[in-house]
Amino acid sequence: xxxxxxxxxxxxxxxxxxxxxxxxxxxxxxxxxxxxxxxxxxxxxxxxxxxxxxxxxxxxxxxxxxxxxxxxxxxxxxxxxxxxxxxxxxxxxxxxxxxxxxxxxxxxxxxxxxxxxxxxxxxxxxxxxxxxxxxxxxxxxxxxxxxxxxxxxxxxxxxxxxxxxxxxxxxxxxxxxxxxxxxxxxxxxxxxxxxxxxx
Amino acid sequence: xxxxxxxxxxxxxxxxxxxxxxxxxxxxxxxxxxxxxxxxxxxxxxxxxxxxxxxxxxxxxxxxxxxxxxxxxxxxxxxxxxxxxxxxxxxxxxxxxxxxxxxxxxxxxxxxxxxxxxxxxxxxxxxxxxxxxxxxxxxxxxxxxxxxxxxxxxxxxxxxxxxxxxxxxxxxxxxxxxxxxxxxxxxxxxxxxxxxxxxxxxxxxxxxxxxxxxxxxxxxxxxxxxxxxxxxxxxxxxxxxxxxxxxxxxxxxxxxxxxxxxxxxxxxxxxxxxxxxxxxxxxxxxxxxxxxxxxxxxxxxxxxxxxxxxxxxxxxxxxxxxxxx
Numbered sequence: 001x002x003x004x005x006x007x008x009x010x011x012x013x014x015x016x017x018x019x020x021x022x023x024x025x026x027x028x029x030x031x032x033x034x035x036x037x038x039x040x041x042x043x044x045x046x047x048x049x050x051x052x053x054x055x056x057x058x059x060x061x062x063x064x065x066x067x068x069x070x071x072x073x074x075x076x077x078x079x080x081x082x083x084x085x086x087x088x089x090x091x092x093x094x095x096x097x098x099x100x101x102x103x104x105x106x107x108x109x110x111x112x113x114x115x116x117x118x119x120x121x122x123x124x125x126x127x128x129x130x131x132x133x134x135x136x137x138x139x140x141x142x143x144x145x146x147x148x149x150x151x152x153x154x155x156x157x158x159x160x161x162x163x164x165x166x167x168x169x170x171x172x173x174x175x176x177x178x179x180x181x182x183x184x185x186x187x188x189x190x191x192x193x194x195x196x197x198x199x
Numbered sequence: 200x201x202x203x204x205x206x207x208x209x210x211x212x213x214x215x216x217x218x219x220x221x222x223x224x225x226x227x228x229x230x231x232x233x234x235x236x237x238x239x240x241x242x243x244x245x246x247x248x249x250x251x252x253x254x255x256x257x258x259x260x261x262x263x264x265x266x267x268x269x270x271x272x273x274x275x276x277x278x279x280x281x282x283x284x285x286x287x288x289x290x291x292x293x294x295x296x297x298x299x300x301x302x303x304x305x306x307x308x309x310x311x312x313x314x315x316x317x318x319x320x321x322x323x324x325x326x327x328x329x330x331x332x333x334x335x336x337x338x339x340x341x342x343x344x345x346x347x348x349x350x351x352x353x354x355x356x357x358x359x360x361x362x363x364x365x366x367x368x369x370x371x372x373x374x375x376x377x378x379x380x381x382x383x384x385x386x387x388x389x390x391x392x393x394x395x396x397x398x399x400x401x402x403x404x405x406x407x408x409x410x411x412x413x414x415x416x417x418x419x420x421x422x423x424x425x426x427x428x429x430x431x432x433x434x435x436x437x438x439x440x441x442x443x444x445x446x447x448x449x450x451x452x453x454x455x456x457x458x459x460x461x462x463x464x465x466x467x468x469x470x471x472x473x474x475x476x477x478x479x480x481x482x483x484x485x486x487x488x489x490x491x492x493x494x495x496x497x498x499x500x501x502x503x504x505x506x507x508x509x510x511x512x513x514x515x516x517x518x519x520x521x522x523x524x
Contacts, residue, residue, distance in 0.1 A: 034267045043260050048251055055249035065255035072263045080270050135240075137247045159244035165213075184208045191240040 024088055032079050042089060043072055049161040050097050056156035057101045059141040067100045074100070094157070094171055135194055143193040151186035158183055204230060208237055215241055313353050315364030351383055357411040358385075366416065369406045372423070375399055380421070382407055388417045397423030 030038035050071055055064035074096050075089075085092035144152055150172070157168045165183075169176045207227050214223045215238055223238060224231045306325055309318035326346050333339035350368035357364050370383025380387045380399075387407055389395075399405070403425050409418040 034271050036264050036267060039263060039267050040260060043263055044256075047256055047259060051251040051256075052248050061249045061251075064249065065251060065259070068251070068255075069259040069262055072259060073266060076263055076266050076270070135243050135247065137249065140243060140247050141249075155244060159241070160248050162245075180209045180213070181205070184205055184212060187212065187237055187241050187244070188205075188208065190244070191237045194240065195236060 028085070028089065032082075034076075034079065039076070042075070046089065046093050047072070049163075050093055052160035053094065053156045054097055054101055056141075056144060056160040057098075057152060058104060059144060063104065067097070067104055070100050071097050090167075091171060094161075098153070139194060140190070143190050146193055147186050147189060150182055151189065154179055154182045155186050155190075204233060208234060211238055212241055313356055313362070313364065314366050315357075315362065351385060354385055354411065354416060358414050358416060361412075361414045363410065363412045365408075365410050367406065367408045369404060372399060372401055372403050372405050375401060380405075380418075382421075386416065387421070388415050389421075390417055393418045394420045395423070396421070397425070399423050400425075 027038050027041060031042055047068060051064055051068040054067050054071075055061055058064055058067065071093060075093065077083075078092075078096075144155065147155065153172060154168060157163045157171065158165070163171075165176050165179050169179045172179065174182075207230055211223045211226065211234055214226070220235075220238055220242065224234060227234060305318065305321050309321035309325065312318040312322045326342075326349075330339055330342055330346075333342055347369055350366070351370055354366050354368055357366065368383075368385075370385065372380060372382055373384065374381035378389055380389060382405055385407075387409065393409075397403075397405075399421070400423070403423050405424065406422040407416075407418055408420045408422075409416050411417075
């Protein structure tokens with residue numbers, strides 16, 4: 001599962017609206033003194049990707065909104081207590097988000113779901129079936145519940161937050177090859193699930 | 200087959216980030232229909248991903264900034280100073296250091312404390328602790344001998360300074376006169392009130408309790424340790440209790456040239472104990488005084504004469520079996 005709790009890895013930045021390292025260091029320095037402008041900037045930069053990641057992890061958008069707010073409150077506490085990341089925020093925020101999600105799941109304990117077969121099941125799908133045509137967000141979120149934790153984390157980071165393979169691998173403590181395989185199997189499991197439901 | 204398809208899917212999923220679906224599917228025409236629903240699912244994951252509502256985003260931002268403002272208003276209550284320990288921890292650390300330092304100073308000063316002084320209790324406490332913490336019996340005996348000598352040195356210092364103090368020490372009886380004994384080179388004044396327990400004899404160990412005043416040590420109680428010896432009329436202390444004390448300038452008439460008895464005390468006599476020695480018919484008579492090992496003078500006997508140690512000396516261990524029986 002997620003293994004990047006509190007890791008302060010220097011992830012490549014400068015893509016998808018994330019500031020370059022030097023800019024982020026300056027932003028962090030201001031945030032440590034609780035500068036409102038810097039805090040607002042950090043919030044706006046990271047809110048949406050963190051929300052999408054959490055939403056793919058918990059399925060319920062309302063819950064995802066609350067948990068995303070919680071991530072930024074924890075960031076504030078960390079800045080106050082000098083536990084905030086010294087270099088970059090992105091990895092730190094996703095680590096906190098993963099913990100927040102884990103806490104949420106622990107609190108609303110749910111019985112472990114049976115994992116889908118990790119192998120591809122393309123034979124079960126008709127060659128002409130299309131997933132996209134009838135797929136709704138609700139069905140997709142419901143299908144996500146059937147994935148393993150690692151699969152769901154990869155989906156959340158890759159498709160929710162648009163993070164590149166390299167970043168996801170670093171956050172999860174896995175090789176890029178392992179992440180690609182997890183992603184492919186997760187996509188296949190979802191496709192099979194959605195096909196069965198629509199069929 | 201499945202592994203091959205998985206490898207193709209992995210490649211297509213990466214390509215799908217840069218190319219349209221049809222172009223990606225064109226890479227593998229034979230597997231086109233198998234890959235299509237999988238890649239469409241991947242596209243759906245991006246297309247259908249949840250988006251935060253503007254309200255939620257605004258609320259989260261406002262909450263964060265409000266919390267930051269509250270923190271700025273009360274920094275002293277919550278914010279520890281960078282690079283410093285929390286105040287309670289600092290206070291505790293300071294207290295421990297102070298106590299440790301004070302303790303060290305007290306122990307150092309108390310080393311020269313004399314009976315009657317405030318720190319004398321600390322000195323005795325440290326000595327007791329060292330005895331308890333001694334690594335083995337040999338070390339413990341050596342320490343006890345040192346502390347016995349320390350007691351006598353304290354008495355000597357008190358006599359020289361003329362100070363008053365209650366004292367207690369043990370030593371070897373070197374001289375016995377009606378009005379004064381010499382115990383390990385220390386003059387001990389015998390008064391009518393002096394309570395003598397045991398059978399005094401030259402060379403025997405004795406625990407002396409008394410009080411120093413004006414350069415004299417007035418004994419209140421003397422406990423002589425060891426096996427009873429045949430009474431010696433000339434040195435019956437009880438017969439002399441009516442005599443008045445005399446200054447300790449009397450030259451000893453009986454000196455320590457008389458060696459100690461060859462049988463060390465067989466029982467430790469506590470200060471208040473007054474065993475009535477009864478020589479049974481089977482008890483062997485005490486051997487005549489002979490020069491024992493280390494018996495050149497009273498001080499040299501110090502290591503042998505501690506309460507509790509004498510038992511070990513009995514028979515030099517040869518009689519241990521018979522004692523046990």
